[in-house]
Amino acid sequence: MTTSRRHFLGMAAATPLAMSGALALGAGTAYAADSAYVMCYFTESTNLGDGTDYGLHLAVSPDALEWTPLNQNNPVVTPTAGDLGLRDPFILRKQDGTFVVLATDLKGTDWTYVSQYIHVWDSPDLRMFTGYRRMKLHDMNTHSWAPEAFWDAGRGQYAVIYSAVNSSGHNVIMVNYTSDFVTASAPQVLFDPGYDVIDGDMAVGVDGYNYLYFKGNQTLRGARSTSLNPGSFTEFSPGVAHGGTEAPTLVKSLNSGTWWLWGDTYTPNGVFYAWQTGSLASGTWTALDQRTYTQPVNSKHCGITTITTTEYNNLLAKWGTPAWNRLKSYNFPARYVRHSDYVGRIDTYPIEPYKDSLWTLVPGLADSSGVSFRSVNYPTRYLRHYSYALQLDVNDGTSTFAADATFYRTPGLADASWASFRSYNYPTRYIRHSNYVLRIDPISTTTDRQDATFRVGY
Template sequence: MNGTPLSRRHFLGAAATVPLAATGALALGAGTARAATDSAYVMCYFTESPNMLAANYGLHLAVSTDGLQWTPLNQNAPVATPTAGSLGLRDPFILRKQDGTFVVLATDLYGTDWTYVSQYIHVWDSTDLRTFTGYRRMKLHDMDTHAWAPEAFWDAGRGTYGVIYSAVNDSGHNVIMINYTADFITAGDPQVFFDPGYDVIDGDLAVGVSGVNYLYFKKNSTLVGARSTSLDPGSFTEFSTAVSHNGTEAPTLVKSLTSSSTWYLWGDTWDPNGVFYAWQTSALSAGTWTALDQKTYTQPLNSKHCGIQPITSTEYANLVAKWGTPTWNRLKSYNYPARYVRHSNFVGRIDPYAFDPYTDGMWTLVPGLADSSGVSFQSVNYPTRYLRHYNYQLELDENDSTTAFAQDATFYRTAGLADSSWSSFRSYNNPTRYIRHSNYVLRIDPISTSTDQADATFYVGY
């Protein structure tokens, strides 16, 4: 749900979402709907930033071929927006249904008004995630409490879908509830799905993994797993080691499409910074996770509380063709992968993600002003300004159309000096010098040591 931590309010939602084993795409168990050739992923999310400049409570999509590096679609703008209830969503989730089409669920909440109570969730149908039809709200209960962080799965034993969500029931604390539905239009009576006797939110399921079902959830700002050999309400028992990164929620389980045993666990910080962290395991049954190096994954800009669903290569291509990829880039530091290139007071530097104005870290990589085979970095929020070196330090300056400016603002993109799969940038008019950071400030320097090489290496992504 991505909001205040449980210590600051009695109820709190956060939707987990998984690429859903349950949805079928992730789980390899019987009774799941799985595309025959899943080879990529789609992520759904909403957006916020530290000062809420990026706050947008519509449905956003991004795609990935490995489930780790993500490309936002539609310029990171929403592809659908609720038209009823609060007129906003949080915690979206995508399920591939048994017929191969998709259903999208989301919390009915605009912004961070935690006093707003809705017993409904937003629902859309989609054949291909390029069009969204049949928008409606589905009522889940009559209790005086929320219905947050919805996720759905196919229950083969019952021959119907289950919708799990966070709510406060008669116990007085947050539990994971469930309603069964055949059509995502009307829901059966609410039942308690998981109540270990303490606050739990953000349930995320992986169904039918070697005969076992796994439920991950938020407990005391950590991510914890429970498991059961059935999908019956009340059958799950906690078993895993807790993982966290300074307060984490919204667990999302993702099965690798290239390794039969590898799983990833995504988590989101509860505050508006919305920094995602990821862990990996080679056996979901072990219940232990190893934190991934942030160099290995990049979340979509300003994304919050995601859901991830496997898709086919055709679906991936069709999504990109429909919504387009960003016309801008972000640059991540190699040896400080929590930091991104940005301008601040017109000085080039690397700062921790997330920051506002978030547009300070967005760049249009244009043909080099002095040599079109090179590259120049045009600011997105100051489009008449470019990164250029002045006394070897990088500044964001107005293009005065002089030869000197064009040369100072032109760089040659090369294979990363510390990692050839990343990038480094050599100065046009000082060809022995490369862009690097020093005390987090960008400058051009000669590169000789391994530290210099790491300082001069960047990931060009989104």
Template sequence: MRATPHRQGLPSRRLFLGMAAAVPLAAATDLSLGARPAHAADSAYVMGYFTESPNGTGTDYGLHLAVSTDALRWMPLNQNNPVVTPTEGAGGLRDPFILRKQNGAFVVLATDLKGTDWSYVSQYIHVWDSADLRTFTNYRRVKLHDMNTHSWAPEAFWDAGRGQYGIIYSSVNSSGHNVIMVNYTSDFQTVSAPQVFFDPGYDVIDGDLAVGVGGVNYLYFKSSSAQALVGAKSTSLDPGSFTVFSTPAAHGGTEAPILVKSQTSATWWLWGDTYTPNGVFYAWQSTDLAAGTWTALDQRSYTQPVNSKHGTIQPLTTTEYTNLVAKWGAPAWNRIKSYNHPDRYIRHSDYVGRIDAYPFDPYTDSQWKLVPGLADSAGVSFQSVNYPTRYLRHYAYQLRLDVNDGTSAFAQDATFYKTAGLADAGWTSFRSYNYPTRYIRHSDYVLRIDPISTATDQADATFFVGY
């Protein structure tokens, strides 16, 4: 959720849960994950989110899904279109959350709101059941309270002591500021009366839990006064038992924390969503939740799904990952990130090739089909998604988006060979077909082909091909 004065800094949220499941692990599992149908060799994750772009061309208030093998670089599914959309209430969602239930199946929760009409009040949340995130069944809205206020950013966790799930969400209490509430349920259809789960005495939204990590439960939330992500902890899951302990993490105004545990190491990641200017995700890393401190990750390390807002991340098995890609399909396009300006992506603007800072509209200016090279199929050509008759080609050494005129000269100018990244072999550089001593690089954010000699040149000529 983007916090605004109109809704008293209401939530953008997520909750990492006590994952549960039907199939035993092949190796010991961190208690924060609980039993789940994944094995030690699995490294796959799913993200749920909705989308907003600066001018609205990429805005959609349905449930979107992306997958990853490292929980850092994400591949949107279904061409970044929604996989399911609410049909009741406001007819849209924000702040989706995916929970794996005790039986290994999933439940999806979301805020009942379409767009940014913060005056819209709903005591309900959207709920779907899903066996596999390929089909969504039993859609309903569940009422959480009778107060004349919202139910923002729902998340859920398994409370083993109660033998029930807790649904936490943000709402305004009797003192007039946002707190995190909780209702308990066995079936996500009927719920107990609401209780205050966490109220430190000031405005808080977007609760996200890691349960049972070394005998401690961790709750991360947005402090509206600090405009930052802050942690609280408790040795129980009882309402009112959490106390603040961590150092705030923020990159500008930051909300919607997501706690993610690596399936293959001791690493934890904390994701946050900035609501200004347009919902950019940032990530931090730690190997010790008890310390309450986080190290910011270089943006080279991670890439959010295009236009994604207020996400949720859950572990998957390798089989589940494969099945999701088979069902929803990988993107038919790529986005290409700059190595030394990792907040910027290759795009065309007024038919000029350049790198610009994400996000921007039309966002499709940064989507490319890397097709077999027009002059040599061993190379690649950059076909524009939103101008499919046009390709990136060099002209007087500068890159521009031109219509393919069918000539051999055009084909040669528009063909490049992918090579190991000149600044990082794990990335990619692009060598010109007809000027083989020259590579695509940016200079003052404009793309051109140049000979490469210095370390700066190498960094300018290195890119990551992702989504």
């Protein structure tokens, strides 16, 4: 993004982080200089069509809540063996400071596909990926789903955990040990509560405990142990869910005692939800307001890892920020601005086709200090008002069209950290939603101000 573009949009776009002081996680999973986060994921659209990709995707964030997809939300690397696709990726910073990427060997949703292997890449900086291989975990006639890893200091090895059907006949969390992510020890059962569990995620060494969160009975549930020994974990948290929820991801704030728990619904183009707590030991979680976080579009089953300021800035420099934006509603934060049958409106995510909710914000057609909203999937069309209603029309080159399609960004009328958009040629009117349809209206009430406030993000 150029300086001039950022100036006229005033966007909350991803920008380089200034060097910060030393920060460390209580879980012992972050380096002293870590100051930001990277998310890995794959993508699925609602109908498994456009927007679906079973390669490794990355996004970055300074706060672990608002995310900037890298490489235009395209994959940065894709498996070349096994099922030729991945699900459930995970990034671990190894003891030497470099990274290893693990992922399920599965492309798509054929749950009958059995792989005794997982995908593995090495990376010094998440800008290049080398040494691609598959690592065999077992000889059983079952899958190896959602692999993750952590350093087991007592063993002096990495533990690789994953979901598989053991002799119990249901899914359990397995563990293998490795020093090189090339070969692994024989599998052991890490955790089996007596019912089907998948998607294990660990927080190691937090106030004397090791925490394991997993999907069980359609919820995100917690177990813990004072050791890392297989079989030592016992349930202690009844868990949380938003409908059927899977893929728990524990994240520690880098500047407070807050922990977040991310999860997503187990459907194509799943919706991420987040909860927070001030103490893992409590086992209790409070749902976060969806205003406070935004998942990358079409993202599924994420992993989140801390990174340094330099790594954050280098990832942005290497892969770039998206050329498009999404606009989230302030008072209906599950809804985003989109066009449907050429009508401007706000609809609940996920949106199909998803590109209906992507916008290229360009200098205003009537005044370059303003902004116009050009459709990504209909690039000759812009949002413009007509009889005060917003619709998606082809730019006819007239001054009237240019004026109708130009708006001035202002601090959000309901929240100054968000944005509102004032009409160029009707300066007493702002873009707002009414019954989910977009229009320009005068703004006077608290509800009006909320209806006219949006977050410009990705």
